[in-house]
Every structure is written in structure tokens, then in C-alpha cells.
Amino acid sequence: MKVGIDMGTTSEGTSASLDIEELLATRLLVQGNSGSGKSHLLRRLLEQSAPWVQQCIIDPEGDFVTLADKFGHVVIEGERTDAELIGIATRIRQHRVSCVLSLEGLDIEQQMRSAGVFLNAMFDADREYWYPVLVVVDEAQMFAPSVGGDVSEEARKVSLGAMTNLMCRGRKRGLAGVIATQRLAKLAKNVAAEASNFLMGRTFLDIDMLRAADLLGMDRRTAEMFRDLKRGSFVALGPALSRRPLKVTIGSVETSARSTSPKLMPLPQAPQDVEDLIFTPDPEELTRPIMRRAAP
Ligand SMILES: Nc1ncnc2c1ncn2[C@@H]1O[C@H](COP(=O)(O)OP(=O)(O)OP(=O)(O)O)[C@@H](O)[C@H]1O
Numbered sequence: 001m002k003v004g005i006d007m008g009t010t011s012e013g014t015s016a017s018l019d020i021e022e023l024l025a026t027r028l029l030v031q032g033n034s035g036s037g038k039s040h041l042l043r044r045l046l047e048q049s050a051p052w053v054q055q056c057i058i059d060p061e062g063d064f065v066t067l068a069d070k071f072g073h074v075v076i077e078g079e080r081t082d083a084e085l086i087g088i089a090t091r092i093r094q095h096r097v098s099c100v101l102s103l104e105g106l107d108i109e110q111q112m113r114s115a116g117v118f119l120n121a122m123f124d125a126d127r128e129y130w131y132p133v134l135v136v137v138d139e140a141q142m143f144a145p146s147v148g149g150d151v152s153e154e155a156r157k158v159s160l161g162a163m164t165n166l167m168c169r170g171r172k173r174g175l176a177g178v179i180a181t182q183r184l185a186k187l188a189k190n191v192a193a194e195a196s197n198f199l200m201g202r203t204f205l206d207i208d209m210l211r212a213a214d215l216l217g218m219d220r221r222t223a224e225m226f227r228d229l230k231r232g233s234f235v236a237l238g239p240a241l242s243r244r245p246l247k248v249t250i251g252s253v254e255t256s257a258r259s260t261s262p263k264l265m266p267l268p269q270a271p272q273d274v275e276d277l278i279f280t281p282d283p284e285e286l287t288r289p290i291m292r293r294a295a296p
């Protein structure tokens with residue numbers, strides 16, 4: 001069945017169509033700096049394709065939970081034991097229910113573990129449940145980093161292994177990876193290389209631009225155009241999108257992200273006793289345990 005969903009408008013003024021069945025076989029990589037509109041693009045893709053295909057979203061910020069009200073996605077909080085996550089992922093495949101794995105509030109190590117365990121369980125589903133699922137991973141560089149960071153080797157292995165399975169061996173099992181990243185240079189090469197469709201948004205750093213050019217098979221000088229892209233504009237290429245690089249402006253969405261870009265607003269009138277206000281401790285403060293945030 002050929003289903004073309006409408007992603008927005010092309011620079012030629014036509015509708016930008018994305019072939020969902022082709023996407024299932026050829027996967028998608030989205031790249032763009034912070035604020036370029038990747039999450040908006042993923043939301044557009046998810047909303048438009050929701051009636052046609054099962055979806056699973058790995059959501060580090062809890063941004064996509066708003067899909068639940070309108071489209072019926074089940075929200076799964078990521079803070080669970082491995083056994084629970086495996087059980088849920090298995091039933092998600094059996095019953096073909098769309099879901100959002102929300103990892104908001106977990107530390108990076110736990111996010112990687114939960115996402116890894118969940119994705120691996122989806123990958124390991126029994127053959128009779130290998131129905132097609134779009135697996136969307138926002139901030140994919142967190143789950144498939146190109147270099148080791150501060151997290152334990154074990155968490156990194158689980159997460160990177162799961163992402164590699166998704167992108168390299170998922171197709172036969174019905175899993176179609178759609179991954180988005182701020183920085184191509186931070187994403188593991190083998191994970192990026194398995195996508196045949198690309199949507200490249202605004203990119204400033206040379207190192208990312210060059211990797212994008214290489215992936216798209218573009219002349220490096222032509223890749224300079226990624227610098228001038230506006231928010232919400234992407235260069236599309238691949239069998240599910242366009243046979244030659246085509247500029248696309250992503251259309252509007254029906255649900256909203258929980259987090260939006262900060263807007264300037266006037267500061268409140270400074271109170272007279274501002275020093276008192278800041279330096280007088282509240283009684284609980286002295287008994288509260290000190291939280292230390294791990295370096296990202
Ligand atoms: N095509 C678009 N039309 C209208 N608004 C858009 C469009 N694309 C993005 N925006 C708005 O721009 C802001 C930033 O977009 P978004 O959150 O998608 O960026 P991002 O690339 O995911 O950034 P980050 O990497 O920091 O998560 C959001 O408020 C979003 O609603």
C-alpha cells in the first residue's frame with residue numbers, strides 16, 4: 001500500500017510528500033542545530049502518519065506525551081525495572097499499540113538503560129509480531145554517542161547496541177528507525193550510516209556540515225547552504241522523500257510540545273527587600289539532601 005503523508009511545502013511550491021512504506025524499509029535521519037525545528041518535524045511526521053502505522057517514540061524530554069490525548073498513544077514512564085520494561089515492550093508489539101517512552105527526569109545513565117532495554121525487547125519480539133512500527137528517537141546522539149562519555153560502559157553498551165540493532169537489523173523485524181540529532185559529529189557513525197533518507201536543517205559547525213554533505217553525497221561547498229536554512233526548513237533527500245536534494249518547509253502541527261522556546265517578558269518590579277528575599281533560608285532548606293547533577 002502506498003501512503004504519502006504531507007510534510008509541508010517544497011521550495012517549488014508543491015506538497016512535500018513522504019512515502020511511509022518506503023520509509024519503513026529505508027529509515028530516516030534528521031539533523032539540525034538546537035531550535036532548527038527537528039522536534040516539530042518529528043511531531044508533524046507522527047501526527048500525519050498516526051492513522052497508518054504503529055509508532056513508538058523514545059522521548060528524553062517528555063515532549064511527545066501530548067500525542068496521547070489526540071492520537072491515543074500510551075505513555076510509558078521510563079523509571080522501571082528491566083523486567084517491567086521488557087514486559088511492556090513485548091505487549092506493545094503483540095497488541096500493536098502506539099506508545100511514548102518518556103524519560104523525563106531520569107539521569108542520563110538511566111535514560112540510556114531504559115531506552116536500550118525497551119528497544120532491545122521490541123527488537124526481540126516473537127516473529128509472529130513483526131508488524132511494522134515507526135521507532136522515533138529524538139536526541140539520538142544521547143543513545144548512540146560517537147565517543148564514550150561519563151556514563152558506565154554497561155549503560156553505553158546496552159543503549160548503543162539497541163540503536164545499532166534498530167538501524168542496522170531492524171527492517172526485517174518491522175522496526176523502522178527515525179532518528180534526530182543536533183550534531184551529526186556526536187552520533188555514532190554506523191547508526192547514522194544506515195539511514196537512506198535525510199532531512200538536514202540549519203547547521204553551523206563545519207564538522208557537522210561536512211558529515212552531512214558526505215551522507216547526502218553533496219559537494220562540500222554546496223553544503224554551505226545548511227548554514228542559511230531558516231527554522232522549520234530542511235533539505236530532503238532519499239527514496240522516501242526526493243531523488244535530488246529538495247528544500248522543504250515543514251507544515252503546522254495539531255498538538256503542542258510541552259516545552260516551547262523561551263519568550264522575553266518584562267521583569268517583575270524589584271521588591272524593596274530583595275536581599276532578604278534571596279538570602280533568608282527557608283527552614284526546610286537545611287534538611288533537604290543536596291542534589292548533584294551529573295555532567296551531561
Ligand atoms: N515548521 C515550523 N513552523 C512553525 N514553528 C516551528 C517550526 N519548526 C519549529 N518551530 C518552532 O520553533 C521552536 C523550536 O523548534 P524545535 O523544538 O522543533 O527545535 P529542535 O530542533 O527540536 O531544538 P532542540 O534540538 O533544542 O530540541 C519551537 O517552539 C517550534 O514550535
Ligand SMILES: [Mg+2]
Nearest residue numbers: 038039040138
Ligand atoms: Mg528538539
